[in-house]
Amino acid sequence: xxxxxxxxxxxxxxxxxxxxxxxxxxxxxxxxxxxxxxxxxxxxxxxxxxxxxxxxxxxxxxxxxxxxxxxxxxxxxxxxxxxxxxxxxxxxxxxxxxxxxxxxxxxxxxxxxxxxxxxxxxxxxxxxxxxxxxxxxxxxxxxxxxxxxxxxxxxxxxxxxxxxxxxxxxxxxxxxxxxxxxxxxxxxxxxxxxxxxxxxxxxxxxxxxxxxxxxxxxxxxxxxxxxxxxxxxxxxxxxxxxxxxxxxxxxxxxxxxx
Amino acid sequence: xxxxxxxxxxxxxxxxxxxxxxxxxxxxxxxxxxxxxxxxxxxxxxxxxxxxx
Numbered sequence: 001x002x003x004x005x006x007x008x009x010x011x012x013x014x015x016x017x018x019x020x021x022x023x024x025x026x027x028x029x030x031x032x033x034x035x036x037x038x039x040x041x042x043x044x045x046x047x048x049x050x051x052x053x054x055x056x057x058x059x060x061x062x063x064x065x066x067x068x069x070x071x072x073x074x075x076x077x078x079x080x081x082x083x084x085x086x087x088x089x090x091x092x093x094x095x096x097x098x099x100x101x102x103x104x105x106x107x108x109x110x111x112x113x114x115x116x117x118x119x120x121x122x123x124x125x126x127x128x129x130x131x132x133x134x135x136x137x138x139x140x141x142x143x144x145x146x147x148x149x150x151x152x153x154x155x156x157x158x159x160x161x162x163x164x165x166x167x168x169x170x171x172x173x174x175x176x177x178x179x180x181x182x183x184x185x186x187x188x189x190x191x192x193x194x195x196x197x198x199x200x201x202x203x204x205x206x207x208x209x210x211x212x213x214x215x216x217x218x219x220x221x222x223x224x225x226x227x228x229x230x231x232x233x234x235x236x237x238x239x240x241x242x243x244x245x246x247x248x249x250x251x252x253x254x255x256x257x258x
Numbered sequence: 259x260x261x262x263x264x265x266x267x268x269x270x271x272x273x274x275x276x277x278x279x280x281x282x283x284x285x286x287x288x289x290x291x292x293x294x295x296x297x298x299x300x301x302x303x304x305x306x307x308x309x310x311x
Contacts, residue, residue: 053262057269114269220284227291234298
């Protein structure tokens with residue numbers, strides 16, 4: 001069987017629907033969860049003693065920060081699986097998670113900056129937690145940029161997988177930065193942060209709602225990556241076909257068309 | 259509106275706009291890429307049929 005024929009046959013697998021009945025259930029659950037989370041953030045949770053209503057921003061901030069870590073964890077696991085199995089689907093999952101992780105890290109930095117402007121009086125300070133988070137953002141932006149500059153698919157996937165595993169080293173550094181160095185940033189422990197039970201419940205619901213959103217985003221980005229891979233495969237077929245036509249002087253052969 | 263609430267509103271507005279904007283952007287791109295792949299596949303199938311006849 002020719003390479004072109006095998007690629008066409010492999011790609012003839014039906015694409016998952018963008019919005020089937022399962023999608024309807026997931027999107028409905030997402031909207032309900034988000035509505036409940038918003039209600040709890042703005043109405044149910046009490047205002048904090050010192051920070052007042054500005055404290056409510058931290059529910060969203062903590063949720064997106066946690067999901068950035070989770071997304072980069074998925075990148076690391078998918079990268080290990082790719083190096084082990086050499087299945088491009090793992091690479092697609094890694095790049096999808098990396099992009100969503102960068103988005104969530106961006107949101108973490110922006111929401112933290114807005115909160116910091118109100119509570120600390122500055123938009124940015126070179127605090128260990130903030131600095132290590134910015135480094136994390138740069139690492140995964142570099143991961144995405146690196147992928148754009150390697151044309152060969154196998155090399156790109158292999159190099160990106162190694163980068164994705166090594167880059168994850170910064171995640172525990174970000175997490176423990178408030179304990180290892182003197183930091184202005186609040187500690188990550190719920191009990192040590194002095195939250196009431198209503199605050200903890202609001203935080204849990206917000207994290208669950210954003211987690212569903214995160215998985216929806218990763219899935220959509222994964223589908224885009226698979227579609228792009230399929231397009232890349234077809235581009236190779238067309239390129240080979242054009243090369244065959246050039247060699248045969250424009251005479252079409254039955255074998256070339258397969 | 260107090261300054262606290264302005265910060266709160268801006269913070270959540272940025273989060274929602276970026277998240278939903280990204281979702282809409284990615285979903286639109288999937289449709290675009292799938293349509294393009296579908297067109298190329300049909301063209302290749304037509305060529306294959308033509309070549310085998």
